[in-house]
Amino acid sequence: xxxxxxxxxxxxxxxxxxxxxxxxxxxxxxxxxxxxxxxxxxxxxxxxxxxxxxxxxxxxxxxxxxxxxxxxxxxxxxxxxxxxxxxxxxxxxxxxxxxxxxxxxxxxxxxxxxxxxxxxxxxxx
Amino acid sequence: xxxxxxxxxxxxxxxxxxxxxxxxxxxxxxxxxxxxxxxxxxxxxxxxxxxxxxxxxxxxxxxxxxxxxxxxxxxxxxxxxxxxxxxxxxxxxxxxxxxxxxxxxxxxxxxxxxxxxxxxxxxxxxxxxxxxxxxxxxxxxxxxxxxxxxxxxxxxx
Amino acid sequence: xxxxxxxxxxxxxxxxxxxxxxxxxxxxxxxxxxxxxxxxxxxxxxxxxxxxxxxxxxxxxxxxxxxxxxxxxxxxxxxxxxxxxxxxxxxxxxxxxxxxxxxxxxxxxxxxxxxxxxxxxxxxxxxxxxxxxxxxxxxxxxxxxxxxxxxxxxxxxxxxxxxxxxxxxxxxxxxxxxxxxxxxxxxxxxxxxxxxxxxxxxxxxxxxxxxxxxxxxxxxxxxxxxxxxxxxxxxxxxxxxxxxxxxxxxxxxxxxxxxxxxxxxxxxxxxxxxxxxxxxxxxxxxxxxxxxxxxxxxxxxxxxxxxxxxxxxxxxxxxxxxxxxxxxxxxxxxxxxxxxxxxxxxxxxxxxxxxxxxxx
Amino acid sequence: xxxxxxxxxxxxxxxxxxxxxxxxxxxxxxxxxxxxxxxxxxxxxxxxxxxxxxxxxxxxxxxxxxxxxxxxxxxxxxxxxxxxxxxxxxxxxxxxxxxxxxxxxxxxxxxxxxxxxx
Numbered sequence: 053x054x055x056x057x058x059x060x061x062x063x064x065x066x067x068x069x070x071x072x073x074x075x076x077x078x079x080x081x082x083x084x085x086x087x088x089x090x091x092x093x094x095x096x097x098x099x100x101x102x103x104x105x106x107x108x109x110x111x112x113x114x115x116x117x118x119x120x121x122x123x124x125x126x127x128x129x130x131x132x133x134x135x136x137x138x139x140x141x142x143x144x145x146x147x148x149x150x151x152x153x154x155x156x157x158x159x160x161x162x163x164x165x166x167x168x169x170x171x172x173x174x175x176x177x
Numbered sequence: 178x179x180x181x182x183x184x185x186x187x188x189x190x191x192x193x194x195x196x197x198x199x200x201x202x203x204x205x206x207x208x209x210x211x212x213x214x215x216x217x218x219x220x221x222x223x224x225x226x227x228x229x230x231x232x233x234x235x236x237x238x239x240x241x242x243x244x245x246x247x248x249x250x251x252x253x254x255x256x257x258x259x260x261x262x263x264x265x266x267x268x269x270x271x272x273x274x275x276x277x278x279x280x281x282x283x284x285x286x287x288x289x290x291x292x293x294x295x296x297x298x299x300x301x302x303x304x305x306x307x308x309x310x311x312x313x314x315x316x317x318x319x320x321x322x323x324x325x326x327x328x329x330x331x332x333x334x
Numbered sequence: 335x336x337x338x339x340x341x342x343x344x345x346x347x348x349x350x351x352x353x354x355x356x357x358x359x360x361x362x363x364x365x366x367x368x369x370x371x372x373x374x375x376x377x378x379x380x381x382x383x384x385x386x387x388x389x390x391x392x393x394x395x396x397x398x399x400x401x402x403x404x405x406x407x408x409x410x411x412x413x414x415x416x417x418x419x420x421x422x423x424x425x426x427x428x429x430x431x432x433x434x435x436x437x438x439x440x441x442x443x444x445x446x447x448x449x450x451x452x453x454x455x456x457x458x459x460x461x462x463x464x465x466x467x468x469x470x471x472x473x474x475x476x477x478x479x480x481x482x483x484x485x486x487x488x489x490x491x492x493x494x495x496x497x498x499x500x501x502x503x504x505x506x507x508x509x510x511x512x513x514x515x516x517x518x519x520x521x522x523x524x525x526x527x528x529x530x531x532x533x534x535x536x537x538x539x540x541x542x543x544x545x546x547x548x549x550x551x552x553x554x555x556x557x558x559x560x561x562x563x564x565x566x567x568x569x570x571x572x573x574x575x576x577x578x579x580x581x582x583x584x585x586x587x588x589x590x591x592x593x594x595x596x597x598x599x600x601x602x603x604x605x606x607x608x609x610x611x612x613x614x615x616x617x618x619x620x621x622x623x624x625x626x627x628x629x630x631x632x633x634x635x636x637x638x639x640x641x642x643x644x645x646x647x648x649x650x651x652x653x654x655x656x657x658x659x660x661x662x663x664x665x666x667x668x669x670x671x672x673x674x675x676x677x678x679x680x681x682x683x684x685x686x687x688x689x690x691x692x693x694x
Numbered sequence: 695x696x697x698x699x700x701x702x703x704x705x706x707x708x709x710x711x712x713x714x715x716x717x718x719x720x721x722x723x724x725x726x727x728x729x730x731x732x733x734x735x736x737x738x739x740x741x742x743x744x745x746x747x748x749x750x751x752x753x754x755x756x757x758x759x760x761x762x763x764x765x766x767x768x769x770x771x772x773x774x775x776x777x778x779x780x781x782x783x784x785x786x787x788x789x790x791x792x793x794x795x796x797x798x799x800x801x802x803x804x805x806x807x808x809x810x811x812x
Contacts, residue, residue: 054416054625054626078544079546080546080656081656083656086652094641101559122546123545135378153244153376157280157281161378198375200376201375202397202399202690203400206400208480214447214459214464215463216464216711216713217713221712243373243376246345268767268768268769271766274749274767275748275767276377276394280378281377287796293794295766295794297765297790298770300480302480303480304720309792393769393771393773394748461698467711474723475723478725484771493725519697520698520701524698
């Protein structure tokens with residue numbers, strides 16, 4: 053399916069996601085992309101076999117987490133946090149940067165620009 | 178010294194194998210497992226797959242080493258009693274294979290622990306794996322003959 | 335009265351062929367909480383898309399996971415074909431379906447063996463792996479390699495199945511089906527199997543939907559989702575019904591997988607009966623145009639989602655793979671609390687985990 | 695446990711399924727992807743194999759007529775064989791045997807020798 057995603061303001065993100073949740077959509081995934089000096093996060097929802105996408109453009113700081121609406125978003129948000137260095141606000145369970153990468157791995161390896169440094173020895177909780 | 182000789186001989190005749198998946202794509206893992214199951218049946222040669230590295234003589238490693246599991250691999254290797262033989266199964270374990278340019282990959286387990294046998298193939302065929310294990314058993318035998326092994330008759334009870 | 339203690343589980347564990355690490359908080363023998371830690375197989379292969387061109391990436395995505403390799407390649411190729419507007423020949427669609435279904439059988443049999451091993455049913459383990467070798471022989475004879483078969487390319491497939499091979503495959507499948515029927519009785523009625531699976535790890539329909547579970551995990555809980563019914567590849571020409579069980583426990587998931595094996599055998603028979611003659615691939619010219627595409631298909635473990643962004647050059651801008659096990663992890667963390675410590679290996683294997691898929 | 699008896703007895707009465715590998719070798723299928731070979735006399739050092747290889751394990755030097763290949767990095771996909779214009783590359787059906795030392799395959803046109811090591 054060729055993607056036609058709708059842009060959403062960061063402020064409205066949670067209410068939009070809530071609408072999908074109440075409409076009986078299931079959460080499929082989030083995808084993070086590098087733009088020039090920003091990031092684009094695509095949220096994908098599905099009802100039956102149909103997909104719907106929304107996206108936000110962010111500079112990587114204080115992105116509201118949707119893990120309190122869809123608890124399964126937790127794994128993918130932790131992954132994005134680690135691989136791209138994006139800060140999520142209100143992450144239900146924060147792995148502190150030890151979800152995918154080890155102590156000596158490169159920091160935010162998939163991002164073109166560096167946002168935050170991983171605090172060493174983060175707790176796995 | 179009859180018993181000591183006997184123990185040495187039986188250790189090298191029936192080596193036990195521990196398998197550690199060090200970031201492989203599962204292709205080589207299932208071929209290692211296929212060696213244990215009826216069609217290729219490695220137990221014909223007295224090789225038993227054990228879960229505990231302290232019981233094992235041969236370590237089969239599959240997959241690329243990444244930043245997170247290099248310590249685990251080192252740990253498993255250190256836990257094994259001397260003498261020990263390491264088999265790198267598949268090209269990922271040999272050199273990092275197709276993933277050697279990835280950011281999280283060290284590339285080849287020989288950067289972490291010494292390797293005695295390299296088995297090429299992507300994934301290595303069970304026949305190649307059996308060849309590799311046979312070679313490993315030969316090397317183990319040689320190591321036993323070369324080295325004074327700390328096995329006292331007393332400790333056997 | 336009872337103390338809480340934390341037990342680390344893995345990464346090197348006798349039951350698990352793959353490294354996964356779980357921190358289990360237990361009260362006596364009961365698991366209260368479970369925290370996973372991944373990353374022992376994380377390679378970061380998504381970034382290879384910026385180093386290797388889109389044709390070479392087929393061989394990289396096949397090595398995301400050795401068990402579902404064929405379907406990873408198929409999904410990637412379908413995504414690129416959709417982006418470039420390539421029509422794949424009908425024969426290639428059928429061949430992709432046949433190999434995908436063979437992979438599904440081999441994956442489910444592999445899982446059944448490991449599952450039997452997890453609760454100590456050694457005989458069943460050996461028996462399933464013996465049957466599985468017949469499927470591996472078919473894969474080797476038709477593609478040239480046992481596990482990673484590398485048949486899909488952008489624009490079609492590389493290898494063909496001739497009529498003699500088709501006859502031989504049908505004969506082998508009859509034998510596989512006959513031997514599987516014996517095992518099927520055991521899995522469905524055996525006291526040991528039932529003791530370890532019935533009522534263990536219950537996931538209700540609502541929970542499965544809410545947590546985004548896919549594949550047999552969702553189908554075992556009564557969620558009717560099977561992407562094959564959307565008719566990608568040759569499934570539009572074939573006749574089948576998605577398999578759904580209602581109970582939601584480990585036993586129901588067993589039944590889904592067992593019945594899916596028989597369904598796959600039936601699908602291969604249908605496909606070999608209907609397969610038309612013709613080309614097996616079309617030449618691909620130029621680079622994929624700039625654009626974004628999402629492609630999905632049903633793997634043996636559930637729905638896999640490929641997101642591809644192309645910028646018009648031969649290197650892709652971004653490749654992202656959402657694998658089925660990644661979607662099933664929240665469901666695993668849901669069913670672990672409240673179980674007995676002794677059941678943890680069985681519960682982990684009941685989601686049919688594929689860690690190298692999860693971490694890529 | 696008695697459910698399994700049927701298969702136990704049928705297995706006892708049949709001959710073993712085990713492939714007695716080192717003693718009797720199974721004939722490989724004729725499309726097996728075992729290992730890569732180059733007939734260096736035919737090779738024109740065009741560098742096509744180097745360009746298409748997904749694993750970048752082949753290095754071709756046109757000036758000095760050297761074809762280098764690392765068998766411990768090759769994924770045996772067979773793309774180089776399909777793309778080779780002179781058809782001098784070939785996938786042999788037998789797998790490459792194990793070694794205790796990694797090696798490169800270094801082929802030169804003028805002296806036709808295969809050197810191990812380096």
